[in-house]
Amino acid sequence: MLEIRNLKYRSRLNREGGRSRIAVAAAIATAIGLVVSTSLVNASAATKPKALAKATIDFYMGPYAATTDGAMKKIINSFQKANPNVTVRYQTAPWDTYDSKMGTAAKAGDGPGLGMQYTYGKYATDGLLDPIKNWVSPAVMKDIIPEFLNPKEKWVIPDLASVRGVFHNTAIATKAGVTSTPQTFDALKAAALKIKASNPGITPVGFISTGDDVGASFSYYLFGAGGEWIDKEGNFLVDSTASIAALTFLKDLYDNKLLEQDVTANRGAQEERFQAGQTAILPTGNFFVNTLKTNVPNLKYKVGALPRQSGVKPFGVGVTDFFVSFKQGSKAQTAASTALMDHLLKPSNYVAWLAADGFLPITKSAIEPYRKAAPDMAPFLDNLTAAKFYPSADVRWAKVVSIMSESVQNVFLGRTSVAEGLKSAQKQIDALPRA
């Protein structure tokens, strides 16, 4: 309440009598009105976000699916409409050249304000990344599913997830008399033998030994044998007992022509073969559901769990990529990156993107809307937090994958034994610099 403290003014008002009282009342009313309206303005200013300062940032996204490009452009357009001061330059590239495109830009000081990355360790080591505390809002941090948050992680948050499952062509399986999805290594071999006997010319089990997916493919059997890629001290364990057991099982399948015989067939090629009914069983990611729906809607298939050795608990294999932000030249750019991150992860935008692309969300707020938008993904969603991940963020991972690909292929082609092949791989990996 505004108080009239000026004594002189008060005594003059008293002298003017009634007219002065009206004037005072009007003044008080005006003052109250001013205070109230100012409060209202302040309140609405508090709920309406402050306009971002003028900034231009680069935003990189990988070509996850045919629908990714359209989804990203829609999100960026809506962001720019809401933030006319910010220009977002959208960048993408085929997977083959994606990392080198981002790396080249980063080395020139033009690293993205926000981008998806799958091998960020080297950029963090080189001091090019901005720590997440500078560009990820508290709201987003709170929203990320806790199982995806590593308390020691300074540089990245996950962008999305995929969970691997085993796709079975039910027509081929039925013809072979295989009525349920194999849960163990022995059951998988038995099913493969039946499929081979009744469906000559068809590959019973797909396996990718090329560099693009051998990390995930070998993980299915390594974890299935109870093994791990890396210990707590950061030592890779490629010649462990479990690893030898996993590769021995795969070699046995290969030698009996129960496993994909073409070691140069990458994931894309093998997924095409499954769609063409040329491969009966193929472990791959949940994103394959959308591919099958689009390309071969009449193909009958089932998704089962990854098989394991007896004594090993059921498990899943998950893969996430990450959001990174390279150090920007100004606070305005960092603020724009934060705002774009918030906008992208808003459930309405995030769920629409992921449902179209066939990937899984990593935020709590997106789970239920996603379940409604993509009911086919429910089994994968339920296994999301139980999934194990391979160490793709380790700076050595790209070379580890290359070494493993060569070793596995040499073992399959009979040039070396399982033990010798993995021993040689272990020796090469142990010699790799850590950072």
Next chain:
Amino acid sequence: MNQSLQRRAYALWALPVVVLVLVFVAYPLGLLIVSSFSSLSFSGQVTGWAGWDNYQALLIDPALPNVLRNTAGWTVGVVAGTLLISIGVAIVLNENFPGRRVVRWILVIPWATSLIITSLVFAWLFDSRLGTINVIGMSAGILSDPIAFLGAGQTAKLILIFVGIFVSVPFTTYLLLSGLQGIPAEYYEAASIDGANRIRRFRYITLPLLRPFIQLAGLLNAIYVFNSFPIIWILTRGGPANDTQTIITYMYKMAFSTDETGKAAALGTGGFFLLLLLGSAYWITLRRSNRITG
């Protein structure tokens, strides 16, 4: 025009090429050599001077012997095969026959088509499950199981050499054809009168006069094939298990897939000087032998 003005005119004509070579060849080559002696981080940033470390790391790379053998086999296989076939095709196209012009135009197609498109076509032809050869073979009952053409080292190498020859024959044929068309017809007439048959005319007239063109085609093809990337990368990516990995593809793999930029620069530098050495030795030997034989 006086001599000094003439020389300036020549220099001016040559200037654009010199600038292009300096900017697009010499400068990147200089950077490559410097990078090969630099310490490079995982993301490719220069962090200091490495001396010979990158070269040492390359020399102890277990894949290197295979890479060098594959490069030699690939280059010699494609060049030898191309020369043999192109000589024959050029001789045929030098004859007058109905439809010769059409055949000459058709020959241009593999040369005019992008290497990437040609490689993709062959990749689909030889795909181990859905490729045309396997599909026809399985449907016709000729094959009981599909053949992994590109998944086995030996067949993959042969297929790559075949594709390399396929795309190299047009250029080489036209080069040799221009040489054949420069041989005066009177030489063959005189030889016919003297009783020389086709084989003797080929051996004693065609081959010696075509030799400079064969040598030039051999050298140019060797350089192109040594540096060739798309055919191998699209069909096999250097696999299976490095069986078809050459210097160029391995360099690319190290630079862009496994973050070994320093080693990749060392291999690139080594490859450049190796090619320069071999090319120079070849050219000097040819010139000496041409001078001796007149």
